[in-house]
Amino acid sequence: MFTIPHIPFKKNATGQYEPGELDILGDLEIDYEIWDIKLSNASISPTPSILTIKNGFCTLALQDLTLNLTADYSYITNPPILADIG
Numbered sequence: 726m727f728t729i730p731h732i733p734f735k736k737n738a739t740g741q742y743e744p745g746e747l748d749i750l751g752d753l754e755i756d757y758e759i760w761d762i763k764l765s766n767a768s769i770s771p772t773p774s775i776l777t778i779k780n781g782f783c784t785l786a787l788q789d790l791t792l793n794l795t796a797d798y799s800y801i802t803n804p805p806i807l808a809d810i811g
Contacts, residue, residue, distance in 0.1 A: 757800040766793040 737743050769775065770789035777784040 752804075753806070754803045755800050756803070757798065759796050759798045762794060762796040764792060765795045767791065 768789075768791045769787060773786050773788065775786060777786070
């Protein structure tokens with residue numbers, strides 16, 4: 726099984742994400758850029774109670790939390806062996 730390592734997303738002073746580079750398997754480099762990240766949809770199960778206030782503390786319980794993010798991206802591999810088709 727092949728696992729992609731943690732992708733370091735960095736923001737510049739204006740809050741835009743900066744392009745980055747991944748070095749995978751030694752000789753394969755992936756230059757990437759991600760922009761326009763948006764939360765397109767979110768849902769949560771109403772049971773159990775999301776927030777329970779007790780004497781001196783409160784409990785936050787999240788169950789079946791679903792977040793759908795959308796983003797635009799581009800990448801270039803070196804050597805050019807990967808293609809985004811579709």
